[in-house]
Amino acid sequence: MKYFFLLFCVFLASCSTKQPEKLKALLLTGGCCHNYEKQSQLIKGFTAKSAEIEWTVIQVDKTENKKTTLNLPFYNEMDWATKFDVIVHNECLGKITDKSLIDRVVNSHKSSETGIVFLHCAMHTFRFAGEDANPWHELMGLRSLTHEHQSEYLVKNAQPHHPIMQGFPEVWKTPKDELYIIDKEFPGMTPLAYAHSEKSGDKQTCIWVNEIDKTRVFGITFGHKEVTFQDPTFQKVFTRGLLWSAGRLDR
Numbered sequence: 001m002k003y004f005f006l007l008f009c010v011f012l013a014s015c016s017t018k019q020p021e022k023l024k025a026l027l028l029t030g031g032c033c034h035n036y037e038k039q040s041q042l043i044k045g046f047t048a049k050s051a052e053i054e055w056t057v058i059q060v061d062k063t064e065n066k067k068t069t070l071n072l073p074f075y076n077e078m079d080w081a082t083k084f085d086v087i088v089h090n091e092c093l094g095k096i097t098d099k100s101l102i103d104r105v106v107n108s109h110k111s112s113e114t115g116i117v118f119l120h121c122a123m124h125t126f127r128f129a130g131e132d133a134n135p136w137h138e139l140m141g142l143r144s145l146t147h148e149h150q151s152e153y154l155v156k157n158a159q160p161h162h163p164i165m166q167g168f169p170e171v172w173k174t175p176k177d178e179l180y181i182i183d184k185e186f187p188g189m190t191p192l193a194y195a196h197s198e199k200s201g202d203k204q205t206c207i208w209v210n211e212i213d214k215t216r217v218f219g220i221t222f223g224h225k226e227v228t229f230q231d232p233t234f235q236k237v238f239t240r241g242l243l244w245s246a247g248r249l250d251r
Contacts (some may be wrong), residue, residue, distance in 0.1 A: 009206075014239070015158055023051055023052065023053045023243075024054050024056075024084045025054065025055050025087070026055075026083075027043065028091050029057065029090040032059055032094065032121070039090065039224055039229055042230065047238075047239050050243070051242075051248070056084070064212050075108070077108075078104075078107075078108055080108055080182045081108045081114045085246040086242055090122055095128055096125065096126055097126070098129075099195050102132060105136070106135040106139050108130045113215055114227030115245030115247055116218070117217075118219035119219070120180075120221060121224075123143075123144045124144065124223060127216055137184065138212075140217065141184045141209075141210030142186060142189055144221070145183060145223075148179045150176045151176060152173055153177065154196070155172040155207070157169065157192075157193055162190075163240070164218065165237070166240070168236070174222055174231070175230075178222070179195055179197060191205040191211045192207040192209060193208075194207075207219070207237065208245070218244060218246070
């Protein structure tokens with residue numbers, strides 16, 4: 001009897017020390033206006049401090065930047081998003097106006113229940129598609145078509161009790177970065193932080209979450225230059241948002 005009891009104790013100990021599987025993350029990046037190679041390196045580097053992540057990085061070829069279509073064959077596979085725990089959009093492809101592509105991307109996200117992170121210029125991807133881009137904006141939870149000049153913005157914590165915002169200061173002064181102007185917010189979106197326009201004085205949501213059925217979305221509008229990715233406050237809130245969207249923040 002003692003022998004079986006010891007075996008049982010060993011079994012319980014092995015279960016309690018079992019490490020969670022690596023988070024499988026896809027980073028979609030590339031397009032206009034930013035140093036995506038460096039940004040990708042920084043993202044992989046600072047998130048590794050808090051989580052075991054197996055990154056897959058797909059960067060749009062530079063020859064795509066001048067085209068109005070995006071040739072990523074996996075978008076034709078309806079289940080492409082199910083292969084990952086979280087997908088980070090850091091691409092800037094505003095001139096793509098292919099409605100069928102937009103619908104495929106959004107529908108795949110919705111059917112997969114995979115976590116989503118929208119970073120900086122991903123908000124302006126598909127922005128010249130007009131109403132055809134509505135599904136993309138609804139998935140994000142808000143819409144932006146323009147941004148203001150680079151400055152050091154004061155970001156105020158609107159939800160200090162939200163899991164993502166634990167440890168986020170009451171006010172964060174950003175490195176020099178762009179403030180995105182939000183012209184529409186959708187039901188279900190929850191602002192986590194905001195900053196004020198230096199031109200109009202209007203309040204602009206800049207960190208948020210959106211939940212659609214079982215899909216969790218986290219977004220942050222800052223991230224123009226590498227100095228932002230090197231900021232400890234940015235690194236922490238981005239990592240917590242990434243883990244929250246994947247359902248791993250409690251680990």
